[in-house]
Amino acid sequence: MAVDLDEIIRVREEADCLADGTTVNAALDRMAAEITAQMGQKNPLVYVVMNGGMILAGQILPRLPFPLELAYLHATRYGHALKGADLDWRMRPTQDLRGRTVLVLDDILDEGHTLHSILEYLKGEGAAEVRSAVLTHKLHERKAYPGMRADFTGLDVADRFLFGCGMDYKGYWRNAPGIYAVKGL
Ligand SMILES: O=P(O)(O)OC[C@H]1O[C@H](OP(=O)(O)OP(=O)(O)O)[C@H](O)[C@@H]1O
């Protein structure tokens, strides 16, 4: 289906900025310090969840001053939709996970089904320790299980449909430098 670029541009112009680039950078600095303190001695294998985790990875990895290996996996449950469905694995991890400490990076923990499935899968593959880091944690009571949180969180955000810093609106604006909420959503 053809994309209405006028709509894409209008959504960006009308959106509410929930966190600007400066705020995101401060959150990244804090997260990086926390991750370094807790994982700096653990030789972790870091998984980026494609596509949304790409921006977090690109911004936080240079802030981590310790040895780590980088890999990616691809799982999606929203596609271009505004509501999540079943998780669609597009690329499962290919590395040997037995005995490894793993850190998973993603842009958002919303209902948490994506992260929960990924973490369970990695444990099932023999990872010794599995941790998670998300740039944003959406505040609501519809989590995969009550009280679910990543081990490391950049920013708590309102229960709205977000884009920017890896999160897309119909495939666009992952490149927006802050966290934005679509007007009316
Ligand atoms: O907590 P949940 O409700 O499960 O949602 C969070 C997931 O949704 C987004 O992925 P999406 O399926 O949109 O794929 P994308 O990474 O390609 O944008 C985001 O990147 C997270 O992986």
Ligand SMILES: Nc1nc2[nH]cnc2c(=O)[nH]1
């Ligand atoms: N772009 C985007 N992806 C999501 N995946 C889960 N929640 C969201 C959201 O608010 N925005």
